[in-house]
Amino acid sequence: MAKLAGVSSATISRAFTADSLIKPETRARILALADEHGYRPNAMARSLNMSQSRLVALVVNTVANPAEGEGLDQLVHRLQARERMPLLLCCANHEDRNQLMRIASAYRVDHVVLYSDAVSIDDATDIFRSATLVVASSEPLEGRAVSDVRLDASAATRQVVDRLVDIGRRHFVYLSGRSSSHIDKQRMSWFSEALEAHSLAFDIVEHGDYSYDSGYKEAVLLLRRSRPDVIVCANDLMAIGVKDAASLLNIRVPEDLAIVGHDGVALANWEAHSITTIMPLEGMVSAALAEIIDRDPSAPAVQRVVDCVVRWARSTPELPR
Incomplete structure (x- = not known):
């Protein structure tokens, strides 16, 4: 290819690297020649030469959950734009x-993003020994030196x-997801601390599984035996289920019942749902x-904190004017 294009082999390599410095017209000419002659660089050979596979293992629970699915969609597209190839591992029903992670580690991935709270940090670190681990599951680090x-x-x-307290709400219920979820425990803890500042606490803690069905079924049972004026849900899907259950029982949202979700998925912002999240x-x-x-792989591990905001919607009352 270098002889055909009249350039160096290094220039050929840069033409197939998205973020490399090369004139656009030179890149276009080389890629056109490559298409004409059916040439494609060998990624495996390239990884051996550069000691990088450019593979990123994404360890998730499931892509069926909108919160995980929407975030993964963004991450996959942005990785691909930087010529990093995602290797997706869905752990929830495995x-x-x-063993699933061991199979993935055989591909010598460069990075691992641990979204799943069904996999321990220690197991992931032990299996992906040559990769850089990025934890995004909210599991306590307890002194571990990982990003x-x-x-x-x-x-x-x-x-x-x-x-909600300012407008007179006093009876709060929390609808949790899986008992093993670290982020769920953290979310409930934040609410408990905020309620304690008003000398309040959750009246009841019920348990779902992050699905719409669990939100709907648990809310029907709950609302038939008690009348909370706020239900806080561990995610938006359950919050939508709670809203539909309230409609079934002729409980007005938000006049009689305020509903709060978590994650900010697009579905919760639909006009039909309008969930504060x-x-x-x-x-x-x-x-x-x-x-x-x-980040330089040799640099010390760092912690990045992402602040959250409230997206107000019609599932909570407006402030009095």
Whole structure:
């Protein structure tokens, strides 16, 4: 290819690297010649030569959850734009998650983004020994020297609680997701602390599984035996289920019942749902990408904190004028 194009082999290599310095017209001419002659660089050979595979393992629970799916969609597209190839591992329904990670580690991935709270940091670190681990699952680090991206919704949570208490709401219920979820425990803790500042606490804590069905079913059972005036849900899907359950029982939202979700998924912002939700100010995607693209692998591990904000909607009352 270098002889055909009349350039050096290094220039050929740069033409196939998205962020390399090369004149646009030179790149276009080389790529046109490559198409004409059916030439493609060998990524495996390239990885051996450069000691980089440019593979990024994304360890998630499931892509069926809109919160995970929407974030992954952004991350995958941005990785691809920087010529990093994502290797997706869905762990939720996989019996041997460690074996799944061992299979992925055989591809010598450069980075691992740990979204799943079903996989321990220690297991991921032990299996992906040659890769840089980026934790985004909110599992406590407890002194581990790994890069960490986590949410801080404490201020946004106080804003929600202060507003609802100011308009007279006193009976709060929390609908949790999986008991093993670290971020769920953190979210409930933030709300408990905000309520404690008003000498209040959750009347009841119910348990769902992050699905719409669990939000709907648990809310029907709850609302038939008690009348809370606020239900806080661990995610937006359950919050939508709670809203539909309230409609079934002729409970007015937000006049009789305020509903708050988490994650800020697009579905919650649809006109039919309009759920007040606590969401990242800037996606964890940007923070994780910075760890993958910008940080020197030899540099010390860092923690990046992503603040959250409230996206107000019609599932909570407006402040009195």
